[in-house]
Amino acid sequence: MPEWYTLGVVALVIVAVVVVIVRFRVNPVIALALGAAAIGLLTGLGPVDTVSTMTQGFGDVMMEAGILIGWGVLIGAMLNELGAITRLVESLMRVFGRRGIPYALGLSLATYLQTIFVDVLIVIAAPLARRIAPRLGRVGTGIVGVTFAVGLEMGIVMMVPGFAAVALAGLLGVPLGVMMLGGFAVVAPTVVLTIVLMSLFFRLGFWNPERDEQVVVRDDDEAVASVSTGGAAQAVATGHDPLVSTETGSVRTRVGGVPRGPAGSRPVDREEREQPLLLLFAPMLVALLLIAAQAVLSVAGIEVPTMQFLGSPVIALLLAVIATGVIGRAAVGTKRIEKAVVKGFQDGGQIFLLTGIGGSLAAVIAKGDLGAVLQGYFSATSFAPLLLVWAMAAVLHIAVGSVTLSAITAAGIIAPVAATMGLDPLLIALAAGSGALFCIHVTSNTFWLLQTFLDQSVRGTLKTVTVGVSLASVIALGMTLLISLVLL
Template sequence: MSTTVDWLRTSTPGLLLLCGAAIAVLLIAIIRFKLEPFIALLLTGLGLALVAGLPVSQIVGTALKSGDSLLETGFGSILGHIAVIIGLGTVLGAILERSGGADVLTAKLLNLFGEKGAPVAMGLLGLIFGIPVFFDIGIFVLAPLVYVAAKRGGRSLVLYALPMLAGLSMTHAFLPPHPGPVSLGGLLGVSLGWLIVMGFVCGIPGFIAAGIVWGSWIGKRVHVEVPDEFLVGKHDNRSEEPDGEADGAAGGGVATATLVERPPAVALIGAIIAIPLILILGATFGSQLLTAGSKPLQVLTFLGTPAVALLITVLIAFYVLGIRRGSTVQELGAVTAESLRPVGMLLLVVGAGAFFGKVISATGIGTALAHTMAAAGLPVIVLAYVISCGLRIAQGSATVAIVTTGGIVAPLVHEQGYSQVALALIAMAIAAGSIILSHVNDGGFWIISKFFDLTVKQTLQTWTVLETVLSVVSFAVAAVLFAILA
């Protein structure tokens, strides 16, 4: 008996079996027995930690100190990053929606691309927004526009959300200044310029295949209505103006809840959305162009911190979309309170998902799997992709998969003397592997499930497949180019 237990806890096949069983139990609990995901994730994570033989002090800490435990660091590692951002992004979205601004901007996009091209417009928004901002921040900022587009179009929320998510995911995985690609630049010794070039070359075909082709196909088969609470108010059926703009929000105005009678100009809404992007970009490029520790860099870093940038944007939106247009502070407070009501469960589910991923990582499966694959004798670009895929599937974090794989592959590529182009393509293979098969141990999986009102089964059918298509197509482009150019 003890031999079997030791095998499960220490060998790569045993750890794979153990983690696979935990994931299966989690899916059955949520899909078959309809257990609330927050409870299911917490129970399964604790159960896996105990069965894997992790010390109780590591799992939950001690009676006197628990700050370093997997339970608290699992929740805290992601909630410390996203809780403030989710809250501010939700409030900003509510102000944009209540003022009629989100509807006006979406109407302009629909007029530009046409009703059939609306998903493409959402995808382009994801690509553009995704370059300077993190994946989750992009979701928080763009989700209100997706809700309004889906409500106006009268079609599934999935049809509009997936192209946007594909754009955000592609930029996050393949392009600097995101942490994964930047880390690969240092680990593999490849310039950020080549990473940007190859990121677009490999990532754009994947984005088209996953976001536009797959998103359009599955969006017609998985129908999800936009819940009223996502739009922060009940909607009437006012008619649209001749130029395509609606007199109000989300398909015709918000009855008794709109902050102002007349929607703002598109240019004003575009400027408000651009504020956090400009501030974050300022911090990003300032860190590369200015002297470390200098006063200007400190100012840019402070203003460009995502939470600070969003707070500044919310305050500006309060003034220009609310107070300056006749709203009172009390009305703005009511909008804020109403918009934040659904946030609590979202944060709990995302935190529990991060805890579950942390437990899987602590079992050691990722390290064991990576070293086993490294000994398989595959071509370096295939090896890089397979290791990255294994790490992503095992522990959920794309950035962790990228950094860990880069560290394993770096000594191999340094010995071969590859060109900058070849190194950039190897980096793209690692990036492609890091996004494959997003599932229940990935915090992003739960963010998307809650933000777009998807069941676990629907999230697996839509988002998980999207990430896999994006991964496989982008890797295929990198592998073909590597065979030609390396």
């Protein structure tokens, strides 16, 4: 096939996928599957090879990432049922105080809290965040908004156990321990620098409380955020905020189906026994430490059979699931933990399919000659393909509004180049994750959740989410390029 034809087919199909998702509201999983099939047929793979390649690509990615995503979903569902997040935020506030809480909370959201779904994290932690904001001064709401936005979004795509980060690692064949270490090397400084810079900008006048915050009427002591009819309609229109009541225009904060009481507290069930906070998070933290330790040993060329087994992500996270379940049963009873597990599987269904279909698309593209075609357009430096994958993910995200979808699609398209040029797949994953964070705006469900629950106006949310996370995206790209100098 001529070069122009191959590039043209892939470009047109990706544009078509974006259009059917945005304009016709087709589910991203179906749209990506159709796109993968179209690329295969139009580039000469033929019907049989197209289907087999899609199937193999789906299976290969799920073999790498499927079980890990499942374990993460289960851990997150159980921690949510145990009320661990609320207690954690309260503890961070006590320990780190007014000056340190944005950084402690931002790093927590971006790292070990990534087993919890983003929407759930926002709903659970928002009442406490609203209590923190006044302590940070006149621009406190803006600082809290940036902290949430940057921490949550960075963790999703760049930090294990974030499900998009796990999916990228599986798609590109990056060992999960390596992805975790590399992601942390980018995420930690990026989160801190972004909060520092945005806080400075806000204090210099970029944040105007009168215009960037909204007046909220709450039902006595209960965590209830009233939103304007327009804001509620916009949130409902995105299809992502089931807690919005179109009749009352209010949003009620719930955890595990139980209304939250004063100051984010939770009614205690008769069979519930409060466990030490460190104990609740211990299984997950130990699992992450085991994975990181094995990654370090692997890089150092040291083989320890026991660590190779326990530090395997599948085993480490499985042990964390079992231990969290045991602790949970002792704390809230077997029925509630079983219910949380069922809910976790329900919530994780689309993540499994999206991850697998991303692998199908990447496999179909890799089967053709796109890698050889793109290689001809790159110089010998590794910066060009990294900048390209960042820009590709950024454009896809602006169009589609999905951080996960844009990162996976961009990584799948550029993956053949990594193989032909000897570029470390970790760098591709980090660049794709960085680009997918650029310009989060009104098509994102996270945008509307943060606007509603953190008492921001749309104008204010554009500053904290769109500008703040875009700044993080650029900083993360810079960190990725620095890492590339070390690895290459």
